[in-house]
Amino acid sequence: MGLIDGIMALLFGAGRNVVRETAEVFRENAEAGAARGAEARQQALAQFGAEFAQPAQGGFDRFVDGLNRLPRPALAFGTLGLFVAAMVDPLWFAERMQGIALVPEPLWWLLGVIVSFYFGARYQAKTQDLQRDLARSLTQAHQVKTNIEMLRDLRADSPGSADPGTDAALAQQLEGTDPNPALEEWRRRQKA
Known part of the structure; x- marks a missing residue:
């Protein structure tokens, strides 16, 4: 018994598992690998979050953001302004266009x-x-x-829109008496 206990203690004793440690030399421990992968993803997300976090903006940052929004409306209104200038003062406009013609x-x-x-x-x-x-x-x-x-x-001018077709129940309803009891009682009183 002492020999078997000694061998087991050598392999699994003292908080160690020699078989597992030897196997991990050749194959990654899946649980430890998943933990490392989760930690790496968590750190990457934290880095991205810090990169795109909006710090308190100062006056200069707001000024630069305003400048970044300026070119589109400036180009649009500038082009419309050129059309207005061409109609209001054609000579002034022609002088400016001659200057633009000199641009290489x-x-x-x-x-x-x-x-x-x-x-x-x-x-x-x-x-x-x-x-x-x-x-x-x-x-x-x-x-x-x-x-x-x-x-x-459903249009009134479409061919056959008012034709009931061969629907016998619809034809009988259109030609037959009205099943309204109040109306029938009124008709009886009118005849009497």
Whole structure:
């Protein structure tokens, strides 16, 4: 017995498990690996949260945010202003356009690239929203077509709209007496 106890104590005794420790050399402990993975994900989320957290903004931050929102309306109102200026004072407008004609072509290309990148992301987002809305509308197209056909069949000028067809119950109801007891009693009193 002492030999077996000694071997068991050697393998599993003193809070150690030699078999498990040896196996972990060749294969990862799944429970420990899952714990490490969860901890890594938790740290990554904490890092992302700290990166995108909104600190208390000072005056300079608000000023820069305002400047970032300025180009789109400035370009739109500036273009409309050019049309107004061309109508109000054509000579002044012509002088300004002659100055723009002197801008070299590479500078126009650079301006085009900057404007394209600036507005490109917004255009892409709006295009994806539009495609999503179109797909949703197309799924409803068959139902809308069916509803329109049913409504057109109800129009007074559509052929056969007033024809009861071969519906015998409807023909009898239209030609027969009214099953209203109050009306029948009134008719009896009128005859008497």
